[in-house]
Amino acid sequence: MSSRESLPVPFFDWRALYAERADAYSRIISDTAAMGGFILQGAVDAFEIGLEAYLDAGHAIGLSNGTDAMLLGLRASGLKAGAEVILPAHCFIAAAQAIHFAGGRPIPVECSPDDGLISPEAVEAAITPATGAIMVVHVNGRVCAMDQILEIASLHRLPVFEDAAQALGARLNHRPAGRFGAWGAFSFYPSKTLGSFGDAGALVTDDEDLARRVKAMRNHGSGPDKVIPADCAEWGTNARIDNIQAAILAYKLNWYDETIARRREIAARYDAALRDLEPLELPPSLDAEPGRFDIFQNYEVRCDRRDELRAHLLAHGVGTIVQWGGVALHQFRGLGFDQRLPLADRWAARSLLLPMNHLLSDGQVDRTIDAVRRFFA
Ligand SMILES: Cc1ncc(COP(=O)(O)O)c(C=O)c1O
Numbered sequence: 001m002s003s004r005e006s007l008p009v010p011f012f013d014w015r016a017l018y019a020e021r022a023d024a025y026s027r028i029i030s031d032t033a034a035m036g037g038f039i040l041q042g043a044v045d046a047f048e049i050g051l052e053a054y055l056d057a058g059h060a061i062g063l064s065n066g067t068d069a070m071l072l073g074l075r076a077s078g079l080k081a082g083a084e085v086i087l088p089a090h091c092f093i094a095a096a097q098a099i100h101f102a103g104g105r106p107i108p109v110e111c112s113p114d115d116g117l118i119s120p121e122a123v124e125a126a127i128t129p130a131t132g133a134i135m136v137v138h139v140n141g142r143v144c145a146m147d148q149i150l151e152i153a154s155l156h157r158l159p160v161f162e163d164a165a166q167a168l169g170a171r172l173n174h175r176p177a178g179r180f181g182a183w184g185a186f187s188f189y190p191s192k193t194l195g196s197f198g199d200a201g202a203l204v205t206d207d208e209d210l211a212r213r214v215k216a217m218r219n220h221g222s223g224p225d226k227v228i229p230a231d232c233a234e235w236g237t238n239a240r241i242d243n244i245q246a247a248i249l250a251y252k253l254n255w256y257d258e259t260i261a262r263r264r265e266i267a268a269r270y271d272a273a274l275r276d277l278e279p280l281e282l283p284p285s286l287d288a289e290p291g292r293f294d295i296f297q298n299y300e301v302r303c304d305r306r307d308e309l310r311a312h313l314l315a316h317g318v319g320t321i322v323q324w325g326g327v328a329l330h331q332f333r334g335l336g337f338d339q340r341l342p343l344a345d346r347w348a349a350r351s352l353l354l355p356m357n358h359l360l361s362d363g364q365v366d367r368t369i370d371a372v373r374r375f376f377a
Contacts (some may be wrong), residue, residue: 002322006316007317007318007319008317008318008320008364008367009049009317009318009319009355009360009364009367009368010355011224011319011320011321011353011355012319012355012357012366013359014190014191017191017195017197017357017359018197020359023125024071024251025197025248025251028244028247028248028251029244029247029248031247032243032244032247033244033359037299038242038244038247039240039241039242039243040219040226040243041242041243042243043243043244043246044062044241044243044246046247046250047060047062047241047246047247047249047250047253048060048061048062048202048245050249050250050253051186051202051204051253052204053205054168054169054184054253054256055176055178055179055184056176056179057178057179057204057205057206058205058206058207058208058211058258059088059204059205059206059207059208059211060202060203060204061202061204061211061214061215061218061280062200062202062204062240062241062249063200063202063203063214063218063239063240063241064199064201064218064238064239064241064245065189065199065200065201065241066094066163066165066185066186066187066188066189066199066201066229067094067097067098067187068201068218068237068239068288069185069186069187069201069203069239069341070094070095070098070099070135070161070163070185071098071101071102071199071204071213071239072203072217072218072237072239072337073098073161073183073185073203073205073210073214074098074104074133074161075100075102075217076210076213076214076217077133077159077161077182077210078182079099079102079103079104079132079133080103080104080132081103081104082103082104082105082130083103083104083105083130083131083132083133084104084105084106084107084128084130084131084132085099085104085105085107085132085134085135085161086105086107086123086126086127086131086133086134086135087099087106087107087108087109087118087134087135087136087137087163087329087335088108088109088110088111088117088118088119088136088137088139088329088342088344089108089109089110089111089119089328089329089330089339090111090116090118090139090328090329090344090347091108091137091139091163091324091329091346092137092165092324093324093329093332094163094165094215095137095163096108096329096335099135100335101189104132104133105130106135106329106337107126107131107327107339108328108330108337108339108341108343108344109122109125109126109339110122110342110343110344111343111344111347112145112285112343113343113347115142115283115284116139116140116300116347116351117137117138117139117142117144117145118136118137118144118145118149119343120145120148120149120152123149123152124152127152127156127158131158132158132159133154133158133159133160133161134149134152134153134158134160134161135160135161135162135163136149136160136161136162136163136180136181137162137163137165137166138163138164138166138167138170138177139166139281139298140166140294140296140297140298140299140300141166141167141169141170141177141193141263141294141295141296141297141298142167142170142178142283142284142292142294142295143167143170143171143172143175143177143292143294146172146180147172147173149180149246150180159181159182160180160181160182161181161182161183161184161185162177162178162181162182162183162184162185163178163185164177164178164185164186164204165185165186165187165189165192165201166187166192166193166297166298167294167295167297168186168192168193168194168256168295169193169256169257169260169295170293170294170295170367171292171293171333172291172292172293173260173291173360174291178204179204182205182207182210183203183204183205183207183210184203184204184205185201185202185203186201186202186203186204186246187200187201188200188201188202188249191357192255192297193260193263193295193297194249194252194256194259194260195197195252196245196248196249197244197245197248198244198245199245200241200242200245200246200249201241202241207236209232209357213234216234216236217234217235217236217237217239218236218237218238218239218240219238219240220236220237220238220261221233221234221235222236223227230351234251243262245328258358259358260295260358262301262358263295263296263356263357263358264286264294264295266296266299266356266360266365267283267286267294267296267299267356268285268286269362269365269366269369270282270299270354270365270368270369271285271286272278273373274291274301274369274373275370277311277372277373277376279301279303279304279376280301280302280372280376281301281303281350282301283300283301283303285298288311296356297356298323298353298356299353299354299355300323300351300352300353301351301353301354301357302350302351302352303350303352304350306322306349306350306351306352307368308371308375309352309375310322310352312371312374312375313368313371313372313375316367316370316371317367317371318353318354318355318367318368319352319355319369320353320355321352321353322351322352322353323351323353324348326344326348326349327348328341328344328347328348328353330344331345331348354372355368
């Protein structure tokens with residue numbers, strides 16, 4: 001059997017990410033290096049301005065990664081020590097880690113059986129006097145049920161924070177992910193829809209004071225002149241985005257919508273070819289709900305025989321991934337979680353990511369479809 005990297009349809013072809021525009025990327029990297037502008041120089045400003053324009057946001061702050069974006073966002077929002085933060089069980093552990101490191105207590109809740117996103121009813125049921133915030137996670141590039149969640153939050157006077165690491169450009173009723181709550185955190189990990197060539201992230205907000213605090217915190221508490229003033233009153237850390245990543249991201253943002261369009265095209269192709277397979281559950285179709293614009297960071301299917309399907313696809317040259325190792329957040333008992341969440345358990349046990357990124361050819365998508373159909377034949 002071929003190695004995963006050399007499969008006819010690898011789950012993700014890391015080399016292709018650079019190869020697609022190697023000349024332009026090489027030029028950007030060498031120009032940035034030749035200028036000697038490595039840290040918090042012009043490219044960071046350019047990327048932040050580009051991201052603000054893309055999301056129509058007051059402030060975008062480039063950071064070291066998406067996890068740090070959440071950590072700084074939580075700290076700058078004044079999360080109280082021991083405050084409970086409600087988040088979905090079907091999510092990456094990063095959001096819970098950021099809550100923990102910010103001094104809060106992550107409280108995982110159930111996901112909706114339709115799309116796996118945080119259930120508004122479960123959020124409401126989990127609110128206690130100790131609740132300090134709600135953290136939604138727009139998993140797979142689909143915006144959570146924000147109308148209901150914002151209503152619940154306003155009723156209980158709770159701030160909403162957004163882990164939008166998988167959802168840059170996803171929208172609900174024209175409003176982009178990351179623009180519903182007090183702030184949104186984004187990740188530009190290489191395999192993300194907007195991927196850097198290393199680690200990078202950003203926090204987006206309209207709150208000027210929050211933005212100023214996060215900017216200071218990312219650079220040891222410094223002011224706009226990057227010097228730490230003698231009367232510094234802000235604890236900070238090093239959570240800076242580096243210039244080369246910012247320069248790459250600023251460039252990629254120029255044609256980002258094209259890459260999203262290609263992902264949506266692939267999702268439509270999977271949908272048309274696989275929707276009739278009854279044992280297989282697919283993500284909602286592109287036009288299933290007016291006002292939604294999903295960007296398909298992932299194409300997550302579900303079935304009872306998930307592990308068999310995965311082995312079959314591998315034998316047919318198609319790489320897949322079990323997102324987050326098939327472990328839902330509350331299943332990390334060693335981290336102190338003790339919730340019983342059967343819907344999230346079921347989701348984690350049945351979910352599989354099919355290949356999904358803008359670099360896939362139609363031939364690769366069709367080969368994947370063919371292999372899936374053969375499994376269920
Ligand atoms: C949903 C989600 N949240 C947070 C993160 C963390 O982002 P980063 O790796 O940039 O810290 C990721 C990235 O894998 C993610 O998918």
